[in-house]
Amino acid sequence: MNAALIIIFAFLLFSLYLGLQARRGKDMNLEQWTVGGRGFGTIFVFLLMAGEIYTTFTFLGGSGWAYGKGGPTFYIIAYGCLAYVLSYWMLPKVWKYAKEHRLMSQSDFFARKYDSPMLGVLVALVGVVALIPYLVLQLKGLGIIVSEASYGTISPTAAIWIGVLAVTIYVMISGIHGSAWTAVVKDIMILVVAVFLGIYLPFHYYGGIQPMFEAVEQAKPGFLALPDKGMSASWFISTVLLTALGFYMWPHTFGSIYSAKSANVFRKNAIILPIYQLVLLFVFFVGFTAILQVPG
Amino acid sequence: MKSIRWLMVLPFLGMLGGIPFVNRVEPYVLGMPFLLFWLVAWVIVTSVIMAIVYRFDPAVKEDEQA
Numbered sequence: 001m002n003a004a005l006i007i008i009f010a011f012l013l014f015s016l017y018l019g020l021q022a023r024r025g026k027d028m029n030l031e032q033w034t035v036g037g038r039g040f041g042t043i044f045v046f047l048l049m050a051g052e053i054y055t056t057f058t059f060l061g062g063s064g065w066a067y068g069k070g071g072p073t074f075y076i077i078a079y080g081c082l083a084y085v086l087s088y089w090m091l092p093k094v095w096k097y098a099k100e101h102r103l104m105s106q107s108d109f110f111a112r113k114y115d116s117p118m119l120g121v122l123v124a125l126v127g128v129v130a131l132i133p134y135l136v137l138q139l140k141g142l143g144i145i146v147s148e149a150s151y152g153t154i155s156p157t158a159a160i161w162i163g164v165l166a167v168t169i170y171v172m173i174s175g176i177h178g179s180a181w182t183a184v185v186k187d188i189m190i191l192v193v194a195v196f197l198g199i200y201l202p203f204h205y206y207g208g209i210q211p212m213f214e215a216v217e218q219a220k221p222g223f224l225a226l227p228d229k230g231m232s233a234s235w236f237i238s239t240v241l242l243t244a245l246g247f248y249m250w251p252h253t254f255g256s257i258y259s260a261k262s263a264n265v266f267r268k269n270a271i272i273l274p275i276y277q278l279v280l281l282f283v284f285f286v287g288f289t290a291i292l293q294v295p296g
Numbered sequence: 297m298k299s300i301r302w303l304m305v306l307p308f309l310g311m312l313g314g315i316p317f318v319n320r321v322e323p324y325v326l327g328m329p330f331l332l333f334w335l336v337a338w339v340i341v342t343s344v345i346m347a348i349v350y351r352f353d354p355a356v357k358e359d360e361q362a
């Protein structure tokens with residue numbers, strides 16, 4: 001049993017504990033379980049959304065893109081920011097409608113709003129189909145992270161099974177309260193680790209962030225901007241626009257809108273979330289540092 | 297002052313419309329390549345804009361009273 005294993009299991013147990021204790025003091029019914037009784041304030045909705053939006057992809061993918069693709073990576077910062085601007089007027093409207101009609105899920109919204117149960121079914125199907133590759137991606141990421149962090153003692157498959165079991169247990173028992181509470185630990189840890197590595201690595205290898213970028217630019221001229229072909233400026237604009245528009249279409253993100261206690265929760269979050277995005281910068285710095293240090 | 301919401305168009309213009317003009321590595325600003333700096337600057341401006349909109353949007357007060 002090495003130190004890494006102890007840390008991994010300690011965090012597993014801690015998040016399981018948080019997820020389970022989240023139920024305490026609540027009369028669990030369907031509305032409590034799915035949408036937290038529509039009682040989450042600004043901070044809880046922030047944590048829940050940050051927990052859902054900044055995922056394994058963001059952290060593995062963000063640094064991976066920086067390493068492999070360079071400049072085009074910056075689109076991640078842009079689309080999130082614009083999506084939060086849209087959220088300012090879109091989310092309060094969705095939330096009000098959902099509260100009025102006591103909706104629980106994304107498909108409820110479409111079925112009710114357009115008075116078509118079939119549309120509801122279609123939305124649910126599309127949501128599930130979209131979630132499958134998304135979940136596979138996240139779980140693959142989890143497997144890689146845990147197996148690397150445990151120096152290979154936990155295989156990716158075992159890590160995925162353990163992770164899925166833990167999540168299933170606390171979500172079955174505490175519902176959305178469990179997700180929100182575990183997001184607290186995750187958000188704090190990610191913030192600390194990403195900021196630390198994003199500053200430490202460039203300073204350790206290059207003596208600073210600008211020297212790191214200059215070295216990359218010297219080795220690969222133009223890598224830190226958008227190329228003329230492929231992921232060009234027009235790719236950037238169209239992809240950012242498309243992704244910003246579709247940002248809240250994920251069933252879980254859409255559903256977490258319902259958990260807020262007032263419409264102003266979203267308007268306040270539209271101020272905080274763009275800034276929170278900047279944690280991605282440090283994730284990018286890690287990827288850019290790796291280009292010349294871990295070539296290939 | 298519902299028209300204050302029009303401010304929210306600015307991030308779109310800055311982040312998307314500006315791209316063809318700022319797609320370059322140099323000069324470095326605050327240690328970042330220029331394209332990255334431009335986007336980061338707009339993220340911060342966006343946050344400020346949203347705070348201004350929040351402050352003056354009459355819908356915020358209506359919902360507070362409701």
